């Protein structure tokens with residue numbers, strides 16, 4: 001009989017209402033879930049599954065241990081440039097907090113500097129910090145915009161995310177080709193002209209859903 005493998009990192013204290021489960025490792029709990037789904041957790045294909053799921057979930061939620069402000073503070077530069085900076089088609093994978101199923105798509109980020117810019121490679125990293133948590137697409141969009149606003153106080157920030165949600169595609173209404181578009185516009189991006197310039201630059205990327 002396969003024994004649950006010891007956890008790889010310290011287990012966080014169980015939430016108040018779950019005190020009774022605090023003696024069980026994460027892998028033991030995944031093993032129990034497999035059993036309740038009607039599976040035999042000891043069969044060959046599943047024996048290592050609790051360990052794999054634990055590691056995979058730790059990776060998919062590693063954003064909880066990362067600090068967006070810290071990442072951005074390490075890569076800010078003074079500039080004399082006040083045109084739109086845009087980073088588009090950033091790949092994004094996240095988990096919806098309602099079903100813990102993936103949603104994935106593309107993120108487009110733009111801002112107009114006010115004396116400072118962020119190293120371009122940090123923008124995809126910033127997206128990762130917030131995407132690697134349990135999320136809703138609307139909050140993810142807002143958090144990316146707010147983090148940039150807070151770090152460099154630009155004239156404005158715009159973030160657009162287009163994503164497909166497996167919780168919609170695989171279950172429930174099964175709208176397999178629908179994508180969800182969310183946007184957050186801060187400062188000068190609330191003005192019609194700036195917003196339209198940003199959106200037309202995003203559209204010309206050919207990703208098509210906006």
Ligand code: ZN
Nearest residue numbers: 096098099167
């Ligand atoms: Zn969902």
